[in-house]
Amino acid sequence: xxxxxxxxxxxxxxxxxxxxxxxxxxxxxxxxxxxxxxxxxxxxxxxxxxxxxxxxxxxxxxxxxxxxxxxxxxxxxxxxxxxxxxxxxxxxxxxxxxxxxxxxxxxxxxxxxxxxxxxxxxxxxxxxxxxxxxxxxxxxxxxxxxxxxxxxxxxxxxxxxxxxxxxxxxxxxxxxxxxxxxxxxxxxxxxxxxxxxxxxxxxxxxxxxxxxxxxxxxxxxxxxxxxxxxxxxxxxxxxxxxxxxxxxxxxxxxxxxxxxxxxxxxxxxxxxxxxxxxxxxxxxxxxxxxxxxxxxxxxxxxxxxxxxxxxxxxxxxxxxxxxxxxxxxxxxxxxxxxxxxxxxxxxxxxxxxxxxxx
Amino acid sequence: xxxxxxxxxxxxxxxxxxxxxxxxxxxxxxxxxxxxxxxxxxxxxxxxxxxxxxxxxxxxxxxxxxxxxxxxxxxxxxxxxxxxxxxxxxxxxxxxxxxxxxxxxxxxxxxxxxxxxxxxxxxxxx
Numbered sequence: 001x002x003x004x005x006x007x008x009x010x011x012x013x014x015x016x017x018x019x020x021x022x023x024x025x026x027x028x029x030x031x032x033x034x035x036x037x038x039x040x041x042x043x044x045x046x047x048x049x050x051x052x053x054x055x056x057x058x059x060x061x062x063x064x065x066x067x068x069x070x071x072x073x074x075x076x077x078x079x080x081x082x083x084x085x086x087x088x089x090x091x092x093x094x095x096x097x098x099x100x101x102x103x104x105x106x107x108x109x110x111x112x113x114x115x116x117x118x119x120x121x122x123x124x125x126x127x128x129x130x131x132x133x134x135x136x137x138x139x140x141x142x143x144x145x146x147x148x149x150x151x152x153x154x155x156x157x158x159x160x161x162x163x164x165x166x167x168x169x170x171x172x173x174x175x176x177x178x179x180x181x182x183x184x185x186x187x188x189x190x191x192x193x194x195x196x197x198x199x200x201x202x203x204x205x206x207x208x209x210x211x212x213x214x215x216x217x218x219x220x221x222x223x224x225x226x227x228x229x230x231x232x233x234x235x236x237x238x239x240x241x242x243x244x245x246x247x248x249x250x251x252x253x254x255x256x257x258x259x260x261x262x263x264x265x266x267x268x269x270x271x272x273x274x275x276x277x278x279x280x281x282x283x284x285x286x287x288x289x290x291x292x293x294x295x296x297x298x299x300x301x302x303x304x305x306x307x308x309x310x311x312x313x314x315x316x317x318x319x320x321x322x323x324x325x326x327x328x329x330x331x332x333x334x335x336x337x338x339x340x341x342x343x344x345x346x347x348x349x350x351x352x353x354x355x356x357x358x
Numbered sequence: 359x360x361x362x363x364x365x366x367x368x369x370x371x372x373x374x375x376x377x378x379x380x381x382x383x384x385x386x387x388x389x390x391x392x393x394x395x396x397x398x399x400x401x402x403x404x405x406x407x408x409x410x411x412x413x414x415x416x417x418x419x420x421x422x423x424x425x426x427x428x429x430x431x432x433x434x435x436x437x438x439x440x441x442x443x444x445x446x447x448x449x450x451x452x453x454x455x456x457x458x459x460x461x462x463x464x465x466x467x468x469x470x471x472x473x474x475x476x477x478x479x480x481x482x483x484x
Contacts, residue, residue, distance in 0.1 A: 033383065084397070
């Protein structure tokens, strides 16, 4: 299996050959930052195009097809259009909080983005509590949304932000418990460690029934966490104009849009990390020849491929199910998903400790 | 324990700060570019709230229904308990049956809390 750390080590020793240590570290941090920025924006542009094409396919349309071949440059055109839109100065808003909200939303998704296991030796942050860190930083995003809604001084944004807050904190419980179920199986919270544990077989196959249940619950909660799909009450356009970002214009609105698509990728990426082995190729114990062939596919392709397939499922939800009401949304979480999740956790623990295999 | 370090930097805090500053730079940079190239026109009508077309009545930064607070408090309770379960989940295999019994008591209290909230009607959206 190819290892990306050979490339980064080569760059490191090349830089160290003519620079002092502190300068090398600074240059490398800048390199990491630029890399993150590029991948972040390119993925967002790709996702906008992907969602529009998938949506068009579900509605028997063609989708974007004018700008560039197959409409591939459509999202670039959209990006430039949104950059040249006017930033409207509003009266009666809380200016500081209004400006702060997009920063919080983007920083939360950027920190979560940096924890993902991109490939063999290609992972930026690897805390020993990596997955816990990821859950923690991704919950900062809800603060940004609440601030955006509150500071806009608009009734629609306030209702949108509060709905979003209630929804995101509720579904965070389900995400936390599903992740906890998989941490029980992995025995480590480090992202690299979780990937390594799946070297022989992915957790979705290893974890018997509880892993399957946890996967289903994770996908439902992840959809709610990104404010998408049947759970898009915070921005229900028929009731609330555009929800919490009604008052934002131009690129200011663009940040919320960007973070929404990146959160879709992050949710799909974490699902692929916990259940489908992160960058780990499909390995089946005993099938050595098969495993060797699978190792030839680069690890980055595995990770991004899994994330894109899983985000297709989330987009599929969005274009298939009608929107829920807020009481249905909260009772789905608190009366169905949470008890099932607690039972599932107990089942997983019993299977591991008493060695029940069925 | 494997250590995946990029560029031989093992200080994860430094890398986390790098990611944080990258997020900050993305917003600051894009705002700066947008301010340079976006058009500007001034009109007193533009500064008003985008609601129904007629002037807004009353304050918008006002009280809202208590139901949201209730769910926030419930979330706080369950989330903190989930956080307490994480360290045990990592060491679960070493702690074995003894650890399982201790955590079962804790878990039982958590489930009782949920049952109590349910019976009290705290999970109903009224």
